[in-house]
Amino acid sequence: EHEDEWPLAEILSVKDISGKKLYYVHYIDFNKRLDEWVTPDRLDIKKLQFPKKEAKTPMKNGLPGSRPSSPERDVVRESILYPVALDKRKAESVSLATQVTAHSHRLHVLMFHTILSDSTLWSQDSQDSSDGIPSAPRMTGSLVSDRSHDDIVTRMKNIDCIELGRHRLKPWYFSPYPQELTSLPILYLCEFCLKYLKSLKCLQRHLTKCNLRHPPGNEIYRKGTISFFEIDGRKNKAYSQNLCLLAKCFLDHKTLYYDTDPFLFYVMTEYDSKGFHIVGYFSKEKESTEDYNVACILTLPPYQRRGYGKLLIEFSYELSKVEGKTGTPEKPLSDLGLLSYRSYWSQTILEILMDLKSENGERPQITINEISEITSVKKEDVISTLQYLNLINYYKGQYILTLSEDIVEGHERAMQKRHLRIDPKCLHFTPKDWSKRGKW
Numbered sequence: 001e002h003e004d005e006w007p008l009a010e011i012l013s014v015k016d017i018s019g020k021k022l023y024y025v026h027y028i029d030f031n032k033r034l035d036e037w038v039t040p041d042r043l044d045i046k047k048l049q050f051p052k053k054e055a056k057t058p059m060k061n062g063l064p065g066s067r068p069s070s071p072e073r074d075v076v077r078e079s080i081l082y083p084v085a086l087d088k089r090k091a092e093s094v095s096l097a098t099q100v101t102a103h104s105h106r107l108h109v110l111m112f113h114t115i116l117s118d119s120t121l122w123s124q125d126s127q128d129s130s131d132g133i134p135s136a137p138r139m140t141g142s143l144v145s146d147r148s149h150d151d152i153v154t155r156m157k158n159i160d161c162i163e164l165g166r167h168r169l170k171p172w173y174f175s176p177y178p179q180e181l182t183s184l185p186i187l188y189l190c191e192f193c194l195k196y197l198k199s200l201k202c203l204q205r206h207l208t209k210c211n212l213r214h215p216p217g218n219e220i221y222r223k224g225t226i227s228f229f230e231i232d233g234r235k236n237k238a239y240s241q242n243l244c245l246l247a248k249c250f251l252d253h254k255t256l257y258y259d260t261d262p263f264l265f266y267v268m269t270e271y272d273s274k275g276f277h278i279v280g281y282f283s284k285e286k287e288s289t290e291d292y293n294v295a296c297i298l299t300l301p302p303y304q305r306r307g308y309g310k311l312l313i314e315f316s317y318e319l320s321k322v323e324g325k326t327g328t329p330e331k332p333l334s335d336l337g338l339l340s341y342r343s344y345w346s347q348t349i350l351e352i353l354m355d356l357k358s359e360n361g362e363r364p365q366i367t368i369n370e371i372s373e374i375t376s377v378k379k380e381d382v383i384s385t386l387q388y389l390n391l392i393n394y395y396k397g398q399y400i401l402t403l404s405e406d407i408v409e410g411h412e413r414a415m416q417k418r419h420l421r422i423d424p425k426c427l428h429f430t431p432k433d434w435s436k437r438g439k440w
Contacts, residue, residue, distance in 0.1 A: 001042070012152050024156055031335060032252055033172035035157060158182040159249060163203075165191035165277055167302045171249035191277060194242035213275035215239065215267040221315070223426040225271045226279075228315060230429075233260030233283075240265055243281060247298045253334050254296050262286055263295060266319075268312060270303075279303045282312050284319075286434040291378060293320045293327025297337060307420040309340040310347075314422045317348075320376035321424075323431045328378040345385040347418070348375050350411045353403060363400075 012035075013024040022037045154174045162169045163186050181187055181198060188203040189196055192212040197203045216239050217231035233240040240260035248254075263283045269276035280299035285292060294316050299309045320327040329341060352374055356364035372379045386392050391401045 006044075012156050026155065032155070035155075159187055160184070161186045162189060162246070162249065163187070163200075164189045164246075164300075167300075169249070169301055173249060173252040175245050175248035177245055189242075189246065192275060193239060194246060194278075195238075196242065196245070214269065215276065215278065217265075217267075220429045221422075221427050223423050226311070226420070227269045227271060227276055229267045229269065229276075231265040231267060233263040233265060237261075243267070247281070247296060250298055250301065251296060251334060253332050266312075266315065268308065268315070279308050280312050282316055284316070286432075290330075291325065291327055292330045293317070293325070293376075294329040297329065307418060309336075310344050310418065311420045311422065313340060313344045317376045318422050318424055318427055319429060319431075322427070322429055326372050326376050326378045328381055341381075342385065342388060343414075345377060345381055346389055347411065347414055348377065349382060349385055350389075350403075350407070351415070353401060354408065354411065 007030065008028040009025045010028060011023050011025055015022050015024075015037075021040055023040070023043065024035065024037050026032060026035045154176075156174055157171055158174050159171045159177060159182060162171060168186070177187065177196060181196065184198060186200075187196055188198070188200060190203065190206055190210055190212075192214065193210055193216075195206060195210075197206055214227075215229040215231055216236045217229045219227055220230050221228035231240060231243075237260055240263070241258055243265060244258075244260065262285055264286055265281055265283045267281040268279045270279050271277075278300065280297075280303060282297035283295045285295055294313075297309075297312055297316075299312065316329075317327065329337070333341060349371060352371060353366070356366060358364045368379055368382055371377070371382050375382075377385075386401065389407065391403065391407070393400055393402050
């Protein structure tokens with residue numbers, strides 16, 4: 001909207017509200033958090049591109065041969081259209097996948113895909129709690145980030161709005177909350193235990209019984225109003241699962257499993273007279289064979305662009321320093337995650353390089369391994385950051401690091417804006433050797 005371009009897009013669903021059709025669209029090559037429901041006046045059907053029919057599988061000597069692939073950018077695989085009888089009580093809309101070209105107020109319809117009911121995603125045997133919603137998240141299956149297993153329902157935002165304490169959040173992505181909650185205008189969450197409730201009245205009743213004023217687990221860091229709590233995914237399973245459900249609303253690139261036992265969750269909070277309010281978190285495996293010190297990391301939208309993301313990252317590396325290890329975040333990183341990590345790595349490494357002192361009039365020297373040991377940043381990430389900053393040069397038979405005035409000035413400006421820092425003296429953390437424990 002309000003743009004002159006016609007980006008290619010894909011229609012994932014259509015629904016009818018009071019006789020007016022709405023189309024759910026994903027803009028190709030744009031982040032999924034821009035996906036939205038659009039009205040028919042933003043559709044333009046002058047140009048249509050329909051999928052090429054796939055040829056029948058040729059048989060060679062009784063064996064199937066290769067099938068020709070569709071030339072349509074491989075964005076949506078063609079599938080057979082067939083009539084499906086949908087229970088109107090269970091599915092408000094028929095889910096379609098249609099590729100389109102979009103204009104500021106219009107979209108070009110391009111291709112149909114599979115028809116399915118969104119009720120197929122949920123198990124129907126969940127027991128209701130006293131609040132009228134299932135007592136636990138569905139335990140069947142998990143969301144898989146591999147697009148080859150992606151289906152249309154999981155590609156659509158299913159929650160309109162979440163109320164968490166004094167904030168109302170607009171989710172960016174799908175999260176597998178129980179299906180009966182997806183039709184609500186607002187989903188209410190207790191900001192301390194993260195339990196999800198269907199109405200404000202249910203939330204108010206819950207708050208009279210909920211004694212938590214901070215995340216469950218041990219407070220391992222406090223400075224000023226900022227605290228970090230360590231939560232064991234096995235000991236606090238309900239909280240950990242609810243945290244994953246909330247986080248999935250803003251993370252699209254991770255798999256969501258309900259087995260939280262192998263994970264630790266580090267929740268950052270901001271304190272006031274009412275309690276410790278969640279700002280963001282990261283999770284990590286208790287035992288990682290690939291030196292991962294972060295599995296998922298998220299700053300909630302109301303707290304973004306305020307330095308909390310870098311604070312989470314810095315805290316994860318402080319834990320690695322105490323453990324005597326180097327660490328790296330689990331891949332893939334989201335677009336925002338990659339920006340945050342690149343910025344943190346750049347500032348951390350430049351801080352070390354600029355503090356180096358020359359001895360006997362010679363240029364200061366440092367090795368990649370030494371940078372890695374000082375920062376606990378994995379060697380591969382140090383090298384990629386130096387290459388990203390274009391600092392490595394080959395001069396007279398050896399590699400040297402060259403800091404230009406622009407790099408130095410840019411770093412100084414960035415550090416002046418970075419007011420939030422982790423104080424290692426405020427960290428009270430004793431690492432556990434999980435390999436010696438028979439059971440998590």
